Amino acid sequence: MIPRTRWEVVVVGAGPAGLAAACAAHDAGSRVALVEREARAGGILKQCIHDGFGVVRFKEKLTGPEYAHRFLMMAEERGLAVHRETFLLSARRENGRFVLVLESAGQGVFEYETPALVLATGCRERTDRQVSIQGDRPAGIYTAGLAQHFVNVQGRLPGRRAVILGSGDIGLIMARRLTLEGVEVAGVYEVKSEPSGLTRNLRQCLEDFDIPLHLSTTVTEVHGKNRVEAVTVARVDGSMRPIDGTEQRIACDTLIVSVGLIPENETAASLGVPLDPVTKGPFVAQDMMTLVPGVFSCGNALQVNDLVDYVSETGETAGRAAAAWAKKTEKDEVGEASRDPRRLIAVRAGEGVASVVPQFLDAGGERRAPVFFRVKQTMRQGTVCLARTDGGSQVHRRRHLVLRPPEMERFELDLSRLPEGTAEVRLDLAPVEAKRAGAEGSVEEPRKAVGP
Amino acid sequence: MTRLSSLRSALDRKGYREVAVREWRSSVVLEGSLPSWNDRVAAGFVAAGFKYKGVVNDLEVPGLARDRWSEPSLRDGALEGAHFDVVIIGGGIIGASIARELTRYDLSVALLEKQSDLAMHTSGRNDGMIHDGFGARPGTLKARYNVRGNRLWTEDARELGIELKRPGSLVLYPSPAAHLLRPLLSKRARANGVDGWEFWSREKVAREEPALFPEQHGALFLPSAGVVSPYKAVVAYAESAVLNGARVSLDTLVSGFDQEQEADRTRIARVRTNRGTCFARAVVNAAGNWADVVAGLADDRFFSLHPRRGTDAILDLSTGAFLKHIVSMPSFLQSRSRTKGGGLVKTVEGNVLVGPTARELPGREDYATTRGELEELNRHLRLNTRLSPSQIITYFAGVRPCTWEEDFIVERSQQVANLVHAAGIQSPGLASAPAIARDVAALCVDLLSESRQVRPNPRFEPRRQAPTSLGQLSLEERSALIAAHPAYGRVVCRCEQVSEGELVDALHSPIPVSSLDSMKRRTRTGMGRCHGGFCTPRVMEIIARERGIPLEEVTKKGEGSRLLEGPEEPADPPATAPQGEEVSS
Secondary structure, eight states: OOOEEEOSEEEEOOSHHHHHHHHHHHHTTOOEEEEOSSSSSSGGGGGOOSEEETTTTTSSOEEHHHHHHHHHHHHHHTTOOEEOSEEEEEEEEETTEEEEEEEETTTEEEEEEESEEEEOOOEEEOOGGGGTOEEOOOBTEEEHHHHHIIIIISOOOSOSEEEEEOOSHHHHHHHHHHHHTTOEEEEEEOSSSSOOSOHHHIIIIIGGGTOOEETTEEEEEEEOSSBOOEEEEEEBOTTSOBOTTOOEEEEOSEEEEOOOEEEOOHHHHHTTOOBOTTTSSBOBOTTOBBSSTTEEEOGGGTSOOSOHHHHHHHHHHHHHHHHHHHHHTTTOOSOGGGSOOOOEEEEEEOTTEEEEESSEEETTSOSEEEEEEEESSOEEEEEEEEEETTSOOEEEEEEEEEEOTTSOEEEEEEGGGSOTTOOEEEEEEEEOOHHHHHHTOOOOOOOOSSOO | OOHHHHHHHHHHHTTOTTOEEEEETTEEEEESBOSSHHHHHHHHHHHHTTOOSOEEEOOBOTTOOOOOOOOOOOOOOTTTTOEEEEEEEOOSHHHHHHHHHHTTBSOOEEEEOSSSSSSOSGGGSSOOEEOOSSSSOTTSHHHHHHHHHHHHHHHHHHHHTOOOBOOOEEEEOSSGGGGGGHHHHHHHHHHHTOSSOEEEOHHHHHHHSTTBOTTOOOEEEETTOEEOOHHHHHHHHHHHHHHTTOEEEOSOOEEEEEEEEETTEEEEEEEEETTEEEEEEEEEEOOGGGHHHHHHHTTOOOSOEEEEEEEEEEEOGGGGGGOOSEEEOOSOSSOOOSSOOOEEEEOTTSOEEEEOOOEEOSOTTOOOBOHHHHHHTHHHHTTBTTOOGGGEEEEEEEEEEEETTOSOEEEEOSSBTTEEEEEOOOTTHHHHHHHHHHHHHHHHHHHHHTTSOOOBOTTOOOOOOOOOOGGGSOHHHHHHHHHHOGGGGSEEETTTTEEHHHHHHHHTSSSOOOSHHHHHHHHOTTOSTTTTTTTHHHHHHHHHHHHTOOGGGOBSSSTTOBSSOOSOOOOOOOSOOOSSOOOOO
16 A cells, blocks of 8 residues: 555645745645655756856845755745655546655655645756767767766866857856866857857856857767767758768867757646647646646746746746645545636737747736746847737737847736737737837847846 | 689679689688779679678778777786686677577586677667568578577566567558568568468558558558567576576677697687686687677688668657557568668667668778768658657667678588687577577587587576566555665656666676666666766766776776766777787778
C-alpha cells in the first residue's frame, strides 16, 4: 500500500517560481507541499552567481543565490518546508483531484493528493544535437548551463579554449565567466542575424572583454575523436543553412552551446494540459490556471523569461489562485469542479507578435492582468495595441522606442475596459507612421535601465 | 579462359586497367591504385563476382591517409605469461557471446578488447534489431545464421535477463503493383525458413499501425522481428561469461602472434598484447572492423573488409506512442541492394529510432555524422504521419564490417591450426550472434579436442541476475528496495529516471568500467531528452567517489576524453605500433 497524504496545494519545483507560489498559497491560507528533486532549493539560480537579479522586485542588483535566498527566507518565516530530493515519478487525475506519485530516499514511494497543482518545473537547455551539429562526438561539448555548473558550483574548468555557439543570455554570461576564470574564448557565434541576448549583456559580457561576436554564422561540425580539437564554423543564408565555401576551422578544446531553453512540461502533458506550440508552455488565463482546471503553471515552465522578477510574479499569481481553487473545490469529491467554470476570452498574437501570455482571459477573474509578449523582429518606433479581433475598441495601446525579440515586454491590462461579450482580443504591433516619428526626431536605441 | 583472366577483362571493361590482380592461395589480391574510394569499392565488388574464397583489396587511393585503429596507451604485464585455452579477440556482440558459450565447457577463456569498454564500435552503434531473416539472400551464411539466431534470442535473453521485444516487422509495398511480387516473396521467406510470415492488406496495415502514411499498399508482416538494447546485450553476455569463469581484459590490443610451424600449417602459441604476452591453445578472431588485419597478424588474410557507415537518429520518448511495429519500405523488394535500406524501429526502451543509412566511406572508426546522411533519414520519417525531424534528440553513426562477398565468415582457418574466424559479421550480425556463438564454440571445442578431452563446465550457470532497474519494479517493490537501500531513492537522471543506486551497481558490476558513456550504456543515464545537461555533474561525482579518483580524471569514453580541465594526462603511447598489416587506404 502506497501511503497517501492530502494537501490543499502541491507545488512542484522549488526554484524562484515554485518558492513564490508556495509562499503565496500559504499566505492565502492553504496547506502547501513544496517538492524539489534536488538536494537544495533555488533552482538554476544556485549557479547564477552573476548579479542583476531582482531589480524590478527588490530595486537592487542581487546575485542568483542571493535572490533565491530571499525567497527561501520567506518560506522559512512561514514555516514552509521544502521536501527536498523528492522526485515526481508520475501524476494522474482521480475524482477531479490530482494524485502525484513521489519518491525520496527517506520515504520510498508515496503519494500526495491535491485539488490544486502548481507546476513550477522550469526549463531545460536545447542541446547541440537539436541544432544539428555534425561531426565527431568527443568530450568537451557542453550546454552553457552545464558549463556554468562545472565552473560555479563544482569549481572546475571545462577546458582551456572555448567556442560559444549562441548569443542568448546564458551564452554571453558564460563567455564572460570563462574569460574571468582564464579560459580563452575564441568567439561567440550566432546563427541569427541579430544577437539573442539582452543589450546589457552584449555590452557587459562581450564588448567589455573584447570577445568577438559573429552573426549569421554557426558551428556546423565538431572535430576530435576523444576530446574536442576544433570546430568548423560557416556563414548561413537567409534560411539559416550553411553556405558552402564559407567554412572556417577554429581550434578549441571546448564547445559551449547556448541555443535556447525548452520549458519542461512532461508532467503537464501527461495530465492532458494543452501546450502553446510557440511558448512550449501551457495555455493559461491571467490566474495562471491551465486549460485543465486545478493545474497551474508559472515561471520558466510557462514560458522562457529573461527576468527572474517575472518568474516570481507568475509564481505568486499561480500560488494565490491555486489556494483559491482549493477552497472553492473543498467539498467537491466527485470532480464537479473539474468542468471548467470559466468564461474564457482568447488572446491572439497578431501582426509582428511572436507570443502572448496569458493566452486566455477569464472574464470573471481578476480585473488586473499582467500581459507578457515578445515581438517577432526588432522594431524601432512601434505601437503595440490590444483590441477586439472583430474590430472593436482598443483596450491597451502603447508606443515603444524599440522592441527586440530577446526582450520580453510586460503591460498591465484592466479587464474592466473589455466590453461585455468579448470573445477574442488580439495583440498587434505596427510601426509608428514615418511622418510622426520623423517629427519627433531621430530616436536612439535606449539602454535598458533594468534587467540582467 | 581462366578465372583470373576473366576477372582481368571484367576490370578492364570497368576501366580499371591500372589494377593489378594476382591469385594468392585460394583468394585474389587487387593491388595498385585507383583515383577514388568509390572506384576502389567498385573494383572490390567486381572481384567478388568470381567465386574466389576471398577478395583481398589492397588498392590504394592517392591522398587518402592510412586507416589506423585507435590503440590504448596502457602498458602493463597483466596478461604476461598467462595460459588460456581460448583467447577471443574483440569485445563486441560476437566475441562476448562466444565467450559465454565457451564457459559452458571446462575451459579457461579470455576476451580481449582494445577499448576501455565493450560494445564501443559496431555492436554499440546500431538499431538493436533482431532481424527476421527475410532480408538475407537464400543459401548464404547470413540467411542460415539469422533465422537460427533469431529463435535462439528468446532463450538467451531470458537467461541473461535482458529485455527482448518482438513487435514484428512490416515491409511495406512501395506500389500497388508490388502485390505481383508475392510469389517471389513467399519463395524467399520459405527458402530462408522465416517464422510466421504473412501478407497484410492495406486495410489491415492501416488498422494495426494507424499513424502510418495513407499511401501504403499493404505489407509483408514478419512477426519474429524483434529488438534488444545492443550494448546491454553485449555487456550481459560478457558478464555471464565472467560469472562463469572467463576473464575480460579491456584496453588490450593484440599486436601480433608467436607462431610455430606444424606440418603444412602453423599454430599460434602466444598472443602479444600491450598488457603482456599470453599463451593460447585456440584463438578466435572476432575483431569486427579489424578482423582482416588480425587475420593478417597470423598470415591468414584471405579476405578483406571495407567499412560501410550507417547513421541512425533517435526520437523523443513520446514518439513511441505512434509506432507499434518495425516499419520499412524498401525501394525495390527483390533486392540486389546490399543493405535492407533502413526504416523505423521502436527501440526496446520505447523511443522511435530511424535509420540506418548506408555509405561506403573510408575510416573504420570514423563515426563523424554529416548533415546529408541525417537528412536522408527524413524519407523514413515520412512513413509515419506523427513523426518529424524536430523530434530527433540525438543521432550517431556506426560502421559495418563488410566482406566483398557480403557474407559472414565463420570457420576454422585453413592456414592456422588453432585459429577460428568470425569475421565480416555485419547486419544481421546482432540477430545471428547466438547461433554464430554456438557454432564457433563448437569449432573451438573440436580443435581443442584434438589434443585433450574437453568436458562440460559443471558449475556453468546460464542465468545472470539482471541489474536492478527501478523502472521494472512495482511501486511497492520500489519502495521496499529504497527502504533497504536509500540510494535507489535518489534519482540522478531525471529524463530516464535512473537512481544513484543503479549507477553504483553499474560501477561495481562484474566488468568494472567508469566512463560517462559506459554508465550511459549500462543505465541509460544521460540518454533522455536533456541529454545529460542536468545529470552529468552528479554522475561524474558518483564515478569519482566510487572509484576514488579526482573529479577531473573522469572521462567521457576512456583515455584522452577527460571532461574537465586538470593536471596533464600521461603523454601519448610510445611508438610501438602493431606489427600487423593494416589496410592502406
